Amino acid sequence: MSGGVDSSLAAAMMLERGFDVVGVTIKTHNYEDVGGNDNRDSSCCSLDGINMARIVSRKLDIPHYVFDFSDRFRSEVIDGFVSEYLAGRTPNPCVVCNQKIKWEYLLEKADALDADFICTGHYARLRFDASSGRYILSRGTDTSKDQSYALYGLSQSSLARTVFPLSAMTKPQVRDAAAKLGLASASKPESYEICFVADNNYARFLRDYVPGIDSTLGGGEVRYKGETIGKHNGYPFYTIGQRKGLGVSNEMPLYVRSINPETNVLEVDVERSLYASRFTIERLNFVKYPVLECGSVYTTKIRYKDSGAECVVRSFGDSTMELEFTSPRRAITPGQSAVLYEGDDIVGGGIISRVIG
Numbered sequence: 001m002s003g004g005v006d007s008s009l010a011a012a013m014m015l016e017r018g019f020d021v022v023g024v025t026i027k028t029h030n031y032e033d034v035g036g037n038d039n040r041d042s043s044c045c046s047l048d049g050i051n052m053a054r055i056v057s058r059k060l061d062i063p064h065y066v067f068d069f070s071d072r073f074r075s076e077v078i079d080g081f082v083s084e085y086l087a088g089r090t091p092n093p094c095v096v097c098n099q100k101i102k103w104e105y106l107l108e109k110a111d112a113l114d115a116d117f118i119c120t121g122h123y124a125r126l127r128f129d130a131s132s133g134r135y136i137l138s139r140g141t142d143t144s145k146d147q148s149y150a151l152y153g154l155s156q157s158s159l160a161r162t163v164f165p166l167s168a169m170t171k172p173q174v175r176d177a178a179a180k181l182g183l184a185s186a187s188k189p190e191s192y193e194i195c196f197v198a199d200n201n202y203a204r205f206l207r208d209y210v211p212g213i214d215s216t217l218g219g220g221e222v223r224y225k226g227e228t229i230g231k232h233n234g235y236p237f238y239t240i241g242q243r244k245g246l247g248v249s250n251e252m253p254l255y256v257r258s259i260n261p262e263t264n265v266l267e268v269d270v271e272r273s274l275y276a277s278r279f280t281i282e283r284l285n286f287v288k289y290p291v292l293e294c295g296s297v298y299t300t301k302i303r304y305k306d307s308g309a310e311c312v313v314r315s316f317g318d319s320t321m322e323l324e325f326t327s328p329r330r331a332i333t334p335g336q337s338a339v340l341y342e343g344d345d346i347v348g349g350g351i352i353s354r355v356i357g
Contacts, residue, residue, distance in 0.1 A: 006121025011062065235264055238256050288346060292313050
């Protein structure tokens with residue numbers, strides 16, 4: 001229970017279904033470790049969120065526990081987030097948090113509480129396919145709020161113990177139902193930022209978390225067609241496809257085409273250079289099928305807000321998979337997740353590791 005309306009209503013719905021419910025809030029980080037929050041911990045998984053979850057749990061007359069996962073969260077999520085940026089990639093920490101923190105580690109706590117399932121307020125659907133013996137994760141009914149993309153990394157064992165009560169609901173329906181139940185979180189605004197970067201300022205966070213990053217990495221070259229045309233502030237502060245903040249001028253707009261951490265160089269080019277079709281992914285997880293066949297075609301999303309496009313499975317390497325879009329896509333970005341769908345069902349996915357062309 002994050003303190004938001006979704007998890008609050010999820011708890012209430014499980015009570016209505018006759019389950020014994022225990023409210024759980026995860027403490028992911030300390031304000032003094034990450035900074036940048038003018039409201040002093042008002043975001044998801046924060047002090048305000050903990051207090052709201054406690055209020056809702058009291059209203060529902062259920063036990064409420066706070067589990068301090070801050071050490072694990074730092075090592076699994078925050079340190080990984082920083083390492084990815086230092087490697088010239090653009091990470092999605094919510095994918096790692098869901099897999100490791102909100103499921104694997106939380107299931108350990110569920111076992112300690114003798115709980116059979118974990119229930120969340122995510123907008124996603126889940127079903128068991130008896131013919132394949134697999135749990136299949138699908139888009140939520142409210143496509144504008146669908147969160148299946150960030151859940152593709154969940155294992156079959158995690159999905160087997162998961163319940164999504166809001167799967168068939170829209171956000172307005174959730175707020176209306178919560179209001180009718182008198183839940184204090186019914187009108188609570190949504191939180192869109194990453195919980196440990198509450199001000200949504202990644203550059204500020206990296207500067208705070210990696211002392212000396214400006215002096216160490218600032219002043220690297222910005223190159224256009226092999227020629228140095230300027231200096232950048234540090235390659236971790238940029239992402240593929242970025243146009244603003246490059247500090248260079250050209251007769252045509254220039255965008256970040258590649259990030260080279262070994263040489264501390266940003267390669268920039270005109271927008272058409274951002275389009276590519278072939279790329280590889282790593283850290284694979286398959287959901288609907290245990291294995292995929294070369295030549296299979298799926299709709300693939302390469303970022304959370306992406307609508308997806310037709311993509312072909314080309315080959316498999318050592319723990320990697322090569323994919324190819326049937327039409328070039330803009331700014332395929334290493335570090336982001338590529339998630340394959342068959343209709344509304346998640347087939348699988350992985351982290352984009354290399355763009356081939």
